[in-house]
Amino acid sequence: MSWKAKLNDTKTQLKSLNGLIPDTSAAFAALGKTVKTDTALTFKEKEYVALGIAVATRCEPCIMFHVEALIRLGATRDEIGEVLATCIQMGGGPSLMYAGKALEVYDELTS
Template sequence: MLIDTDDYAPKLKQAIGELGAAAPATLAGFQALDGAAARSGTLDAKTRELIALAVAVTTRCDGCIALHSAAAAKAGASRDEVAQALSVAIALNAGAALVYSARALDAFGQQSG
């Protein structure tokens, strides 16, 4: 096990609570944004959590992975569905690296000549 999410998630929630106590407007703004995404009504909870989990991987957010993997399981996602969503995240990251590599090469070309 790379990260014990059963141990990590409660500690993360506590730390976020402490941050919220120090910066309540910031936490309230985040909660409003998160709540609005959950109330979209078009996508079911399982689909939203699969998307969130894939995005969590692309943004390299351990806390998001811990929380959204639990939410995906609670919403009924299967291991195969999670693996397929993560496959999309992997492909997107590779695609983003390709696009930004082209941009970097272009930027280098602008500097050298």
């Protein structure tokens, strides 16, 4: 299955879940909104941090969403690469494996 298809499937799953637990979903969305502004860090910088956490925690759906957000924010392949290199330095072999997935997501979503 392609990353685009996986991303679409995940969005469909979340839509269904959001319909089941709307108050929880709204609360989570409100939390997310609090960090999506430029303050001491830009939103793009915060998304780099989020991608790093997604790789470190081995969360494929998180990787897809944060790569997608970074693409919308104008992140380059080289910038993504530097984030992934830092993930590998901090997380070792498991981060190396998920960094490869993250780069593949970036490449597919930008092709």
